Every structure is written in C-alpha cells, then in structure tokens.
Amino acid sequence: MKKYLEIVRVYMKAQLIWRPDTFVDMILAVAKILFAWILWSILFEGKNQIAGLSFQTMISYYIISSYVFQLDKSAEISQQMTGMLRNGTFSKYMVIPVQTQGYFVAMEAGKIAFSAGIGFFVTFLWFCLSGIPFVHTANLKILLCGIIMVVLGLLFMAELNYFLGILTLKFEEISTFLMIKDNFSAFVTGAVIPLALLPEWMTAGMRFLPFYYVTYLPSMLFIGKCEDEAVTGIFVLSIWCIAFIVFNQATYKHYRIKYDGAGI
Structure with a gap:
C-alpha cells in the first residue's frame, strides 16, 4: 500500500510543474459554465422550470457537473500507455514491484488530488461572483453518497482508459476507440446536458450503464434530486x-505476451 501512496504523492507534486495545464483546465471549466449560463438564461426566459429544474438549480447542476467532469484525468492513461507500447518503452512498468493497473490508478489519483483543490476553489469563486444562490442538498447522508459515487466514478473511468490502453497490445492503433469513448462518455455522463431532459425510456436504459453514475447522478444528488437512487447507484x-x-487483470495477462519491448 505504501508503494501506491508514494506514486500518488509523486504525481501530485508533478502537477506543480505543469501549472499552465491546470490554468487552462480552469479557464475551460469557467467557459463551459459561462456558456451554460447564457444558454439557459435564454431558454428559461418566461419559464419557471424545465424538466423539473429551476434556473438556479440548472446552473448549480452545471457548475457541479463541470467540476466533477474536470476531475477526470484518466484519458491520459490510455494515451500514455499507447504511446509507450508503440515506441517500446512500456517495459519499465512490467518490471517495477507494483501491479501495472494499480500504478496507473495511483497515478490518476495523484493528479486528481491536486486538481480537486484548485477546481473547488474556482467553483466556489464562481458562485461568489455570479451571485446565483447555490442549490444543494441538506441531507448529509445523500452528500456522502454523492462523494462516494464521484470516487467510484473516477475509479471506473481510470479502469476504462486502462483497458483501452491495453488494447494497443492487440490493435497497435486505438485512436478510433478513444474518439468514440470521448464523445460517447461526454454525452451519457450528463456533462453536456442533464439526462433529465431526455425521454424517460432512454434514461431508464442508461441506469444499467456505469456512465449514468459517473457525473450525472452524483451532481443531481448534490443539488437534492434523485435521492432515491443514491444507494442503488453506489451498488451498480x-x-x-x-x-x-x-x-x-485477465486482459493484460492475456495480451502482455504479445509485447516484445520494441518500438514501431
């Protein structure tokens, strides 16, 4: 366990070197919130609610979901793995005394630990400057369920991107898979629009998929919605x-024998 905590600590410190990246992430998060504010201000003109959400609730959802969505840095796992597998430098991860999967998950945790604090500060500052009342749940149990779900969601996305990285051992080029994953997950996680706006039959089907619980449901829990789905969401x-x-683990064990440590 100490080895993985050390990996977390090292990558958390490494984020201080790439401060421009952190600044750009902050700007993009604010830009997304500002765009949502302008768009929903127009759509809510003359209306009190849309899909059961008031304007204040909708903006609170977008600010929270943007924060949760920006926490996920796991796309770098698949990009880094495919680059190293293709140029023959992945061998070092096969000989270090930690599980390869555990190493990359710990790496993701270190990056998140740094960006979480910065993102929270930006989110808090936005609420202060915008003057919009922050709609949130007062139920501490629901709040805890939402936090647990965010952690599990980040773990799932790390595992998903690790799996896509492993596919490089078989397909060599996985850019198509990554493109499909990025576009699909941005929609089904509720990062683009709240899934409450979709037809009920569609959201009912999404409840069987993990993406529903990565960004959308925890964001809804934080604003006091969908509270009856909290425990089920954590379980699923x-x-x-x-x-x-x-x-x-099984996929890596099966495909690692195909790796010869040479670049292409």
Missing part, C-alpha cells in the same frame, strides 16, 4: 468497478 457502480478490475 461498485459492481462495474470490480468487474473492470478483474477483466483488466
């Missing part, structure tokens, strides 16, 4: 995380 997302951890 936990099952998906465990399944992917086991599946990734």
Whole structure:
C-alpha cells in the first residue's frame, strides 16, 4: 500500500510543474459554465422550470457537473500507455514491484488530488461572483453518497482508459476507440446536458450503464434530486468497478505476451 501512496504523492507534486495545464483546465471549466449560463438564461426566459429544474438549480447542476467532469484525468492513461507500447518503452512498468493497473490508478489519483483543490476553489469563486444562490442538498447522508459515487466514478473511468490502453497490445492503433469513448462518455455522463431532459425510456436504459453514475447522478444528488437512487447507484457502480478490475487483470495477462519491448 505504501508503494501506491508514494506514486500518488509523486504525481501530485508533478502537477506543480505543469501549472499552465491546470490554468487552462480552469479557464475551460469557467467557459463551459459561462456558456451554460447564457444558454439557459435564454431558454428559461418566461419559464419557471424545465424538466423539473429551476434556473438556479440548472446552473448549480452545471457548475457541479463541470467540476466533477474536470476531475477526470484518466484519458491520459490510455494515451500514455499507447504511446509507450508503440515506441517500446512500456517495459519499465512490467518490471517495477507494483501491479501495472494499480500504478496507473495511483497515478490518476495523484493528479486528481491536486486538481480537486484548485477546481473547488474556482467553483466556489464562481458562485461568489455570479451571485446565483447555490442549490444543494441538506441531507448529509445523500452528500456522502454523492462523494462516494464521484470516487467510484473516477475509479471506473481510470479502469476504462486502462483497458483501452491495453488494447494497443492487440490493435497497435486505438485512436478510433478513444474518439468514440470521448464523445460517447461526454454525452451519457450528463456533462453536456442533464439526462433529465431526455425521454424517460432512454434514461431508464442508461441506469444499467456505469456512465449514468459517473457525473450525472452524483451532481443531481448534490443539488437534492434523485435521492432515491443514491444507494442503488453506489451498488451498480461498485459492481462495474470490480468487474473492470478483474477483466483488466485477465486482459493484460492475456495480451502482455504479445509485447516484445520494441518500438514501431
């Protein structure tokens, strides 16, 4: 366990070197919130609610979901893995005394630990400057469920991107998979629009998928909505995380024999 905590600490410190990246992430998060504010101000003109959400609730959702969405840095896992596998430098991760999967998850945790504090400060500052009342739940149990779900969601996304990185051992080029994943997950996680705006039959189907619980549901829990789904969401997302951890171990063990340590 100490080895993985050391990896977390090292990558958390490394984020101080890439401060411009952190600044750009902050700007993009603010830009997304500002765009949502302008768009929903127009759509709410003359209306009190849309899909059961007031204007203040909708903006609170977008600010929270933008914060949660920006926490996920796991796309770098698949990008880094595919680059190293293709140029033959992945061998070092096969000989260090830690599990490869655990190493990359710990790396993701270190990056998140740094960006979480910065993102929270930006989110808090936005609420202060905008003057919009922050709509949130007063139920501490629901708040705790939302936090647990965010952690599980970040773990799932790390496992998903690790799996896509492993596919480089078989397909060599996975840019198509990454493009599909990025566009699909941005929509089904509720980062683009709240899933409450979609037809009920569609959201009902999404409840069987892990993406529903990554950004959308925890953001809704934080604003006091969908509270009856909290426990179910944690259970479903936990099952998906465990399944992917086991599946990734088996997939890596199967495909690692194809790696010869040479670049292409």
